[in-house]
Amino acid sequence: MKRNNRLRGHKGGALRLNLDLKSEIPIYVQLKGQLRYAIQSGLLEPGSQLSTMRELAVELGIDANTVARVYRELEDEGLIERQQGRGTFVRREMMPPVEPFDRAQAEAVLSSAADLLKGMNLTRAEVANLLRDFADRLEKE
Numbered sequence: 001m002k003r004n005n006r007l008r009g010h011k012g013g014a015l016r017l018n019l020d021l022k023s024e025i026p027i028y029v030q031l032k033g034q035l036r037y038a039i040q041s042g043l044l045e046p047g048s049q050l051s052t053m054r055e056l057a058v059e060l061g062i063d064a065n066t067v068a069r070v071y072r073e074l075e076d077e078g079l080i081e082r083q084q085g086r087g088t089f090v091r092r093e094m095m096p097p098v099e100p101f102d103r104a105q106a107e108a109v110l111s112s113a114a115d116l117l118k119g120m121n122l123t124r125a126e127v128a129n130l131l132r133d134f135a136d137r138l139e140k141e
Helices: 027-040 051-061 062-076 103-119 124-141
Strands: 001-012 013-020 080-082 087-090
Touching: 001 103, 013 027, 051 062, 062 080, 103 124
Parallel strands: none
Antiparallel strands: 001 013, 080 087
16 A cells, blocks of 8 residues: 655745555655655755654554654754654754765665565566656656
8 A cells, every 4th residue: 555645845835755664674764765866956945844653644544653754864864854843854964974874784675675566477588667657767767
């Protein structure tokens, strides 16, 4: 089951978040990855206000503690900041990343996804085609 949400703060209107509740990838990892990408790529503009933790949790149909964990970790990474009484915002000036891109970790996620697809009786060529199609869609966003 997939959950979709439009997050305010996106320069083209609202940013679409997509969570796959049946995936082996934990919900908080999916959400954190999508938010990190949106911030670092500029899809979410510096200074823009994010949805409240409660709003986002309700809209996505997930536990508020999951959103709180994601926001806390993104704050620890210097990507967002919480302002008492005002809300949560994308930082205007990014702090240097705490963790550099980890190719091995990214490959492990892709390997896990590929194994799941193979388990659905897809051939190696079909899995490769799906990955290529997905990469093409990412370029268009």
